[in-house]
Amino acid sequence: MKKKNAFFIVLLLNIVFIFIYFFMIESEKKLSELPKVEPGSINDHNKIIDSGPLESKENTNVTSYCLEEFSKNNFKELERSSELLWRNIHIENPSGIVYRVRYFYDDGPNGQFKKTIVYKENDEGFPLIHKKLVGFSDIEEKSLLKNGKIIWEERAFNSPNDLYWRVINNKVVEFKSKNQKQCNL
Missing domain, CATH: 2.20.140 (q64v53_bacfr protein fold)
Structure with missing residues (x-):
């Protein structure tokens, strides 16, 4: 009976290890599909985003609203x-x-x-x-x-x-x- 239990425990552990192995391979595939980022490109990308005009009218309205409200109040x-x-x-x-x-x-x-x-x-x-x-x-x-x-x-x-x-x-x-x-x- 002990040998049967030991066999099932070893079998269960092997299944768990195989599952973990395949999970790691899939994770590595997903990571390799992400675009490569070169050093310095993040700052360049942010400069492009920051230097452009606001595209959303909602953001522009909030900004103009904030400036208007700020000027109305003597804090x-x-x-x-x-x-x-x-x-x-x-x-x-x-x-x-x-x-x-x-x-x-x-x-x-x-x-x-x-x-x-x-x-x-x-x-x-x-x-x-x-x-x-x-x-x-x-x-x-x-x-x-x-x-x-x-x-x-x-x-x-x-x-x-x-x-x-x-x-x-x-x-x-x-x-x-x-x-x-x-x-x-």
Whole structure:
């Protein structure tokens, strides 16, 4: 009985290996049918695509829509009456140590609450949690700014008229209007 079981196991393994072998051959055939790409041709191809005019009217309309909507809004003025959704600040001190301060809303058992987390980057630039605070506390930020400087700042807002936008280093980089068209600048 053991010899019969061993025979079936060997037979099953051979069938599996044959199946894998044929699968690999078919995969190699499909790969060999793909067009060859020469070094540098990808960049040349992208230049051709990027330098041409937009062919889709839909893309052109979104672009013109975005520019029109962007010019209608005074985002600096809107910040005063809008809700800050989150804010990330990277602060570098004179010795080169980078701290990141993150303000955001976190989910809790009783709904959302404001939270501040201060990170300190390790030697590889990976952020490690330094402090956690409840609420939007700028005490740590002010303390870090006494001897440091802001090297990165990102903020996101939501206005009373349902306009969402994101700002990186004081430049609006993205916004979404109430009709849900997203614009990346």
